[in-house]
Amino acid sequence: MKLLPVFTRKLSHVCNLKPYKDTKWLMPNGNPTGVYIYNCVADQRVPVILSDQHVATWYSCGPTVYDSAHIGHASCYVKLDIVQRILKSFFNIKLITAMGITDIDDKIIKKGKETNTDFRTVAKQYEHEFWADMSSLNVEKPLIITRVSEHITCIESFIKKLIDSNMAYIASDGSVYFDTSKYPSYGKLQRAQESGEPNSDHKRNNMDFALWKGHKPGEPSWDVSWGEGRPGWHIECSAMVSKVFGSQLDFHAGGIDLQFPHHENEETQSCAFHNMRQWANYWIHVGHLHVKGDEKMSKSLKNTISIPTLLESYSADTFRMACLISNYRYPMEYNLELMKTAEDVLNKFKFFFKDAYRYVNINSADHADYDYKLLDKLQKVEEANIEALKTDFDTATCVSNLQTLVSSVNKILKSDTGGYYPVPVLLTAEYVTRVLTTFGLILEEPAESVVSNSLIDTLVEFRHTVRLNALTKKDKDLLTACDIVRDKLKSHKIQVNDSNKGSSWVSIK
Numbered sequence: 001m002k003l004l005p006v007f008t009r010k011l012s013h014v015c016n017l018k019p020y021k022d023t024k025w026l027m028p029n030g031n032p033t034g035v036y037i038y039n040c041v042a043d044q045r046v047p048v049i050l051s052d053q054h055v056a057t058w059y060s061c062g063p064t065v066y067d068s069a070h071i072g073h074a075s076c077y078v079k080l081d082i083v084q085r086i087l088k089s090f091f092n093i094k095l096i097t098a099m100g101i102t103d104i105d106d107k108i109i110k111k112g113k114e115t116n117t118d119f120r121t122v123a124k125q126y127e128h129e130f131w132a133d134m135s136s137l138n139v140e141k142p143l144i145i146t147r148v149s150e151h152i153t154c155i156e157s158f159i160k161k162l163i164d165s166n167m168a169y170i171a172s173d174g175s176v177y178f179d180t181s182k183y184p185s186y187g188k189l190q191r192a193q194e195s196g197e198p199n200s201d202h203k204r205n206n207m208d209f210a211l212w213k214g215h216k217p218g219e220p221s222w223d224v225s226w227g228e229g230r231p232g233w234h235i236e237c238s239a240m241v242s243k244v245f246g247s248q249l250d251f252h253a254g255g256i257d258l259q260f261p262h263h264e265n266e267e268t269q270s271c272a273f274h275n276m277r278q279w280a281n282y283w284i285h286v287g288h289l290h291v292k293g294d295e296k297m298s299k300s301l302k303n304t305i306s307i308p309t310l311l312e313s314y315s316a317d318t319f320r321m322a323c324l325i326s327n328y329r330y331p332m333e334y335n336l337e338l339m340k341t342a343e344d345v346l347n348k349f350k351f352f353f354k355d356a357y358r359y360v361n362i363n364s365a366d367h368a369d370y371d372y373k374l375l376d377k378l379q380k381v382e383e384a385n386i387e388a389l390k391t392d393f394d395t396a397t398c399v400s401n402l403q404t405l406v407s408s409v410n411k412i413l414k415s416d417t418g419g420y421y422p423v424p425v426l427l428t429a430e431y432v433t434r435v436l437t438t439f440g441l442i443l444e445e446p447a448e449s450v451v452s453n454s455l456i457d458t459l460v461e462f463r464h465t466v467r468l469n470a471l472t473k474k475d476k477d478l479l480t481a482c483d484i485v486r487d488k489l490k491s492h493k494i495q496v497n498d499s500n501k502g503s504s505w506v507s508i509k
């Protein structure tokens with residue numbers, strides 16, 4: 001895919017130059033950040049340009065809180081969390097993050113009726129659970145959380161303005177629809193013939209979509225200037241974003257299933273409301289997670305795995321690593337092979353950290369040598385990683401570069417000949433740790449395991465001494481005993497790696 005050039009000269013507020021064939025994406029005016037991101041409107045990567053190079057607004061569509069979140073939600077929000085952390089830490093952009101929670105919806109009302117619970121209680125319970133799940137995955141909480149139930153007034157005034165400007169009409173059932181015939185750019189994100197909503201006798205055009213749903217008996221409703229009812233789904237995000245960020249938005253994110261109709265409708269009504277040609281400058285859509293054989297993980301397909309169930313089998317770090325080695329835009333298949341690969345990659349790094357620190361503190365008469373070649377390699381990997389991350393957040397290449405770097409340093413750690421190079425080894429370990437923790441990996445063992453860790457250290461050290469003696473004396477029985485101890489440790493989720501310089505261990509799930 002070809003990269004677009006960064007415009008360095010100043011353009012008018014939102015430029016109308018249309019530099020790309022057959023696209024309607026408008027290059028914003030401002031300062032280039034050096035980052036290129038795929039945008040569905042341009043159907044290619046475009047440069048990220050911000051009015052202030054170091055500040056950006058970001059809105060993510062949050063969950064509809066009618067049930068427990070599943071690993072499809074986990075992969076979406078972990079991947080968005082990784083992208084946010086990259087923008088903040090590698091490109092020095094202060095992100096003002098907001099997420100909308102849909103706490104009024106058909107599914108929530110239905111769940112309330114089924115369980116004989118007030119719909120507000122249902123929403124509160126599942127929103128609480130959602131944040132607990134996100135925290136267990138180390139996903140950072142947005143700075144601003146907007147809930148539909150707390151923004152009815154701003155939603156009402158948003159719709160009122162669209163009605164007054166003739167962009168929307170009140171139907172005979174009290175619903176309000178956006179009149180797509182008044183907006184020729186409809187279909188900017190995804191060309192479509194219909195609005196994605198069920199057809200209705202009350203609509204003037206097939207593509208029209210509901211901004212407001214007229215009151216139905218037995219359902220919660222709010223009294224507004226044109227009658228009773230409740231907000232439609234799409235309007236809530238536009239109204240809440242406009243309230244907190246005004247008429248322009250830098251990043252707008254969500255799962256790929258939201259591209260159409262949800263985001264299309266958001267863009268349409270927001271452009272109409274603000275009288276702009278472009279509202280969200282950068283759309284970020286995360287590919288679906290699916291389980292083998294199924295198209296997509298969803299509640300309606302009854303093929304979901306809850307986040308606590310996921311974390312019984314794998315650590316949050318392993319799941320995040322699976323996300324890092326997958327491209328955020330493409331579908332991700334959740335299977336044993338992917339999770340095993342993620343766990344192996346993570347363990348390779350953990351073993352490296354332990355081996356590196358033991359190497360530096362080794363009790364020997366050696367004096368430090370300097371390896372310029374290794375420092376040069378480190379510098380090249382740092383540059384290659386920045387290049388990968390600025391190219392649509394290519395974390396998979398970044399992790400692969402780190403693995404290559406670690407492999408070359410491991411050769412030094414395990415070599416019996418040659419010099420002693422603590423400085424480049426430590427610098428490499430520090431760099432790899434910094435990149436991985438910036439991606440949101442925790443890497444640390446929980447505090448409660450410190451005592452048991454020191455006992456395992458003692459056991460592994462003792463086994464190493466016994467094993468070296470057995471190797472020297474070619475004592476097969478003793479070597480078999482060492483293997484039994486290694487296998488027993490593995491059955492207790494402790495994986496041991498042997499080398500002549502010492503054995504190290506990591507805990508596995």
Ligand SMILES: [Zn+2]
Binds near residue numbers: 062262
């Ligand atoms: Zn939304």
